[in-house]
Amino acid sequence: MRRSRAREGDRDARRPDSVAKTIGSGLQVLSLFNHLAPEWAITNIAQRLDVPYSTAYRYVTTLDVEGYLVRQPSGMYRIGLPLVELAGVALNQLDVRVHGLSHLDHLADVTGLNANMAVLDQGDTFHIAYAVRSAVPRMYTALGRRAVAHCTALGKVLLADLPFEEVRSLIETYGWRPYTARSIQTAPELERAMAEVRACGYAVDRGERNVGLRCVAAPVRDRGGRAIAAISVSGPQDRVPEERLSELATTVLEHASMISYRLGYDAADPTHVLPLG
Amino acid sequence: MRRSRAREGDRDARRPDSVAKTIGSGLQVLSLFNHLAPEWAITNIAQRLDVPYSTAYRYVTTLDVEGYLVRQPSGMYRIGLPLVELAGVALNQLDVRVHGLSHLDHLADVTGLNANMAVLDQGDTFHIAYAVRSAVPRMYTALGRRAVAHCTALGKVLLADLPFEEVRSLIETYGWRPYTARSIQTAPELERAMAEVRACGYAVDRGERNVGLRCVAAPVRDRGGRAIAAISVSGPQDRVPEERLSELATTVLEHASMISYRLGYDAADPTHVLPLG
DNA sequence: ATTGCCCTTCCAAATAACGGAAGATCAAAG
DNA sequence: CTTTGATCTTCCGTTATTTGGAAGGGCAAT
Numbered sequence: 322m323r324r325s326r327a328r329e330g331d332r333d334a335r336r337p338d339s340v341a342k343t344i345g346s347g348l349q350v351l352s353l354f355n356h357l358a359p360e361w362a363i364t365n366i367a368q369r370l371d372v373p374y375s376t377a378y379r380y381v382t383t384l385d386v387e388g389y390l391v392r393q394p395s396g397m398y399r400i401g402l403p404l405v406e407l408a409g410v411a412l413n414q415l416d417v418r419v420h421g422l423s424h425l426d427h428l429a430d431v432t433g434l435n436a437n438m439a440v441l442d443q444g445d446t447f448h449i450a451y452a453v454r455s456a457v458p459r460m461y462t463a464l465g466r467r468a469v470a471h472c473t474a475l476g477k478v479l480l481a482d483l484p485f486e487e488v489r490s491l492i493e494t495y496g497w498r499p500y501t502a503r504s505i506q507t508a509p510e511l512e513r514a515m516a517e518v519r520a521c522g523y524a525v526d527r528g529e530r531n532v533g534l535r536c537v538a539a540p541v542r543d544r545g546g547r548a549i550a551a552i553s554v555s556g557p558q559d560r561v562p563e564e565r566l567s568e569l570a571t572t573v574l575e576h577a578s579m580i581s582y583r584l585g586y587d588a589a590d591p592t593h594v595l596p597l598g
Numbered sequence: 599m600r601r602s603r604a605r606e607g608d609r610d611a612r613r614p615d616s617v618a619k620t621i622g623s624g625l626q627v628l629s630l631f632n633h634l635a636p637e638w639a640i641t642n643i644a645q646r647l648d649v650p651y652s653t654a655y656r657y658v659t660t661l662d663v664e665g666y667l668v669r670q671p672s673g674m675y676r677i678g679l680p681l682v683e684l685a686g687v688a689l690n691q692l693d694v695r696v697h698g699l700s701h702l703d704h705l706a707d708v709t710g711l712n713a714n715m716a717v718l719d720q721g722d723t724f725h726i727a728y729a730v731r732s733a734v735p736r737m738y739t740a741l742g743r744r745a746v747a748h749c750t751a752l753g754k755v756l757l758a759d760l761p762f763e764e765v766r767s768l769i770e771t772y773g774w775r776p777y778t779a780r781s782i783q784t785a786p787e788l789e790r791a792m793a794e795v796r797a798c799g800y801a802v803d804r805g806e807r808n809v810g811l812r813c814v815a816a817p818v819r820d821r822g823g824r825a826i827a828a829i830s831v832s833g834p835q836d837r838v839p840e841e842r843l844s845e846l847a848t849t850v851l852e853h854a855s856m857i858s859y860r861l862g863y864d865a866a867d868p869t870h871v872l873p874l875g
Numbered sequence: 876a877t878t879g880c881c882c883t884t885c886c887a888a889a890t891a892a893c894g895g896a897a898g899a900t901c902a903a904a905g
Numbered sequence: 906c907t908t909t910g911a912t913c914t915t916c917c918g919t920t921a922t923t924t925g926g927a928a929g930g931g932c933a934a935t
Contacts, residue, residue, distance in 0.1 A: 338656075339659050340663055341623075341657060341660045344620055344623070344657065345660055345663070345664065347620075347624060347625070348624070348660075348661070352664070352680070354687050355687055359690065379616055382616050383617040383622055383625075389625060402688070402719055403629070404681060405685040405724075405726070405741070406743075407631060407681050407742075408681050408682040409633070409685075409741045409743055410631050410636050410677050410742070411681060413740060414676055414677070423732040423736070426731060447679055449682070453699065455703040463689075464741075465684070466683075467683070
């Protein structure tokens with residue numbers, strides 16, 4: 322998990338006494354847990370946070386008492402169900418997700434591929450929903466996972482809605498972080514890709530995220546016309562041949578429009594300011 | 599969210615100095631958020647936790663700085679994406695979920711109904727996965743939501759694996775909390791239901807959770823033979839007529855067995871102690 | 876029996892939280 | 906434009922909590 326929203330200048334915008342340092346310490350413990358390190362021993366937490374064992378012990382014990390961490394038989398700790406419950410609350414608050422779920426399911430049905438939905442968060446796509454089909458190899462990004470935006474179709478769609486200066490600044494902050502040899506890694510290349518997305522309204526990923534995986538994405542817009550989320554279908558490249566791309570794009574765009582419509586976006590409404598120009 | 603694991607006697611098992619009170623306060627703020635109250639203003643948080651405004655302000659600010667809470671334009675706060683990320687980590691650690699996802703999808707496909715997976719937590723079913731079909735009315739329990747165990751097919755399957763004394767104690771702790779007129783509300787009735795589940799291996803819910811909703815569930819067992827989770831299919835009662843129940847039960851049981859098998863459970867292995875006898 | 880590792884508790888010193896108050900901000904009402 | 910009310914933010918002396926080193930207990934491997 323990436324630390325806070327702090328970028329270059331505005332770090333520590335708050336006065337010292339208006340935050341509770343101890344609560345922050347507790348949250349730092351939670352923040353250690355991620356997909357690559359889903360289990361932690363107290364000793365390692367102490368090392369990582371650079372606090373004495375007894376202090377880390379106290380933090381973990383507190384989180385355990387509240388159920389936010391659970392002690393495994395091995396003595397290590399994992400995230401507990403209360404956090405899943407809270408996440409459920411958060412997800413249900415995302416209108417775009419709630420309205421989009423059935424569309425994702427439809428998409429998966431009619432295309433025979435996996436369908437995904439993501440939002441943009443700190444230069445990453447953040448995946449908030451998906452519909453998998455057991456017939457498709459298990460290639461999808463799980464709930465709550467991230468991916469570098471400019472290396473994915475979903476991300477390109479979302480970035481294309483921002484002024485390129487902002488995109489450039491995101492890259493500067495977080496780096497190129499390519500996944501494969503095909504991942505975009507230079508500014509001119511990215512700028513060309515952005516222009517293409519804006520021109521045709523959708524984005525394609527041909528093995529830029531995972532070798533052999535292809536993806537077609539389109540933006541979901543809110544009442545104000547902003548691309549607040551993106552949906553996509555994805556599958557192994559033999560199921561997503563070049564000649565099928567435009568048909569898939571049409572389908573995805575269709576469903577994206579339907580979700581946008583439900584969110585109050587009216588494509589024909591002239592009051593919508595075009596994102597760029 | 600229900601408070602900690604504390605039951606009648608064993609509250610505060612920890613010595614006072616081995617927990618960080620301030621961290622606990624921060625977690626209490628988070629715990630206020632649930633499906634019925636997904637948004638909170640600082641003023642209300644202060645009232646609810648019975649602390650001065652300035653204190654609640656400090657808590658919320660801290661959680662906001664770390665991204666765990668997000669301030670809405672309205673001035674109220676919601677759960678932030680970092681918690682969704684953590685929940686994703688937790689869900690991916692649940693083997694039964696990871697192995698079961700494709701089976702749920704299959705189940706939804708072959709039955710044309712929604713499929714669900716839940717575990718037992720403090721007398722409730724806790725839903726950890728589902729596969730919805732857009733053709734089915736949106737009747738399903740979302741990720742991270744709970745339901746009273748003895749009022750659902752999933753719950754009955756899970757309870758039936760426990761000694762009845764334990765079930766009785768759960769009811770005593772949490773109450774009957776019926777959902778509909780058909781919900782089980784007496785001990786003899788529940789005991790009979792448990793026996794029936796143990797006899798036939800699956801459970802049925804005929805409008806006990808929601809009027810007009812039917813559900814058929816079967817247990818998923820781990821290496822030790824314990825019912826650690828349950829899966830089900832559910833749908834409106836006109837799609838799940840009485841004469842279809844046994845066929846559905848067979849299908850659900852089949853998939854539950856396959857998941858159990860993947861978890862290392864061998865139904866034929868005589869070393870498994872029968873749950874009750 | 877010994878060693879090493881982790882868990883749990885204890886305690887005095889250091890520090891961070893507390894909470895009342897006051898100024899700032901903002902929007903709606905007069 | 907001024908007033909009013911409500912929420913936001915900061916300040917600061919007091920007080921309660923955290924801190925972290927030490928020490929004892931448990932467990933398993935040596």
